Amino acid sequence: MSSTMGTGPVGEVEVGADAIEASRVNGTAVYNTEGDHLGHIYDVVIGKRDGRVKYAIMSFGGFLGIGEEYHPLPWEVLKYDERQGGYVVGITIDQLQSAPRYGADARPDWATSDYGRRVNDYYGVAY
Template identity: 40%
Template sequence: MPTPTGHTRAIRASRAIGTDVYNSDHDKIGEIEDIMLDKMDNAIMFAVVSFGGFLGIGEKYHSIPWASLDYSKEVKGYIVPFSKEKLKDGPVSSLHDLTKDDGLAARDSSYTYYGVDPYWS
């Protein structure tokens, strides 16, 4: 069954990692650095999107609910329905902090901040 925009529901993580991410104005904001999996719920907790930096120095990592990313053939990347300002002010963590406490704090703050319905309820 396809997604609302006609894409397949299944995708390999290796295909998503490294894909560019754009905001609602189609400005590139970063790329998929990693994908956090919830082993107990068999779900994707969130995408780890890296913003800024050069060669890994100064990068910021944002946890963005996976369901909010929509692949666009036009830009050959994912588009999130958020403005630059919303993304800039979003929850930021180190890669280490994203997995702290089983990733629940990063997951919860991300879904709350972006107003995405949680998959776990």
């Protein structure tokens, strides 16, 4: 093990500035470039074959989990801002209102490429 990685007193891995455990990403705040708090990371979607993070699922709206909507954001559109302690995405609240999303009682069909393509097209990211 290198000197920059090790385990903490309860087995937590100390990671470098450019790596983080998925469990720590969940719950991280998401802001837009104007500084508005949009929501938080609810989950991440990982490619089965290449192991790369494809999307961050952002929870938006609602109160105490009621009425929340989930917005898949292509991982490439998120930039981590240490100053804010969260991710920043270049989208306004109005643009987010018409972005691809789903409710708590629905799940997107990740098995087809149509859904991912629609999300990526909305955010201007190559699929």
